[in-house]
Amino acid sequence: MALKLTGTPKSSCTLKVLLTLAEKGISNYEFIDIDLMKGEQKVPSHLAKQLFGVVLILEDGEISLYESRAICRYLARKYDNVGTPLLPDLSNLTKMGYFEQWASVEMAILMLITGEPKNEELVHSLLATLAQKLDVYDGAILAKQKYMAGDTFTLVDIFYMPLMSYMFRMGFGHMITDRANVKAWGRVYKNNFPFNAIRLTKLDFLLPSRIKIFALKPVRLEHCNN
Incomplete structure (x- = not known):
């Protein structure tokens, strides 16, 4: 199942995740651009996945994550052997x-x-x-x-x-x-x-x-x- 990323390019948090995906060479994902001016981040369906009603969500099958740095770390570990290595040796x-x-x-x-x-x-x-x-x-x-x-x-x-x-x-x-x-x-x-x-x-x-x-x-x- 393809990754699904909900965010907006106006958000620095979203950009961090997009850059991480790019460095890993991951293109098979769905990007959902939400309109913050319309309050789409506050609708019940979004709040069910992002409890604080802010912009960023990554869905990977049954896993749903928010917080940009956590998402970037997750992607870096999940695709550890793909694209650019983004984490140091965990044993060091x-x-x-x-x-x-x-x-x-x-x-x-x-x-x-x-x-x-x-x-x-x-x-x-x-x-x-x-x-x-x-x-x-x-x-x-x-x-x-x-x-x-x-x-x-x-x-x-x-x-x-x-x-x-x-x-x-x-x-x-x-x-x-x-x-x-x-x-x-x-x-x-x-x-x-x-x-x-x-x-x-x-x-x-x-x-x-x-x-x-x-x-x-x-x-x-x-x-x-x-």
Whole structure:
């Protein structure tokens, strides 16, 4: 039975799962694009599968999962021997520890600015904090290793991609391009992406061409907490 993914390309959580499927070379799945503006995520049939009434659900036979990182981990384990390896050796405690460390850091710095800022002072404060964290990535992490969690591409890199691409759409792309190692990390992923793809941002962060991408103009992004 084919996988069924319910979500929307406007959600960073959905994009993480779509990128994971693409890296694994999995194309035999059904994608159901729900309309959040119409409240389709709040209808009883959706709530029966997603108890919190938010966007993302993966159905695999009798299994129904939500939370994007859990879904990505599930897919990476299910298709462990297919496509790009996305998890470290589970028997290597050190590699698993570093993987989980950097996955946790990604969750801690996640920041999406949606719509028109109502508190300019707060926005500047958040951007300053983000800049400091990007400096750490540029100077202390990606200066020493090729990818976010080490020298091999993993789910952690996928977790960062939607946030990085949204920064360009919101006019903060210079925060990436001004940092040589962060910029190089993004280009390494783009240059090694093994599938027919289309541009999502001005720096060529890519997604599979089978995904319907919304217009490349500033929009209010759907916030996602998972």
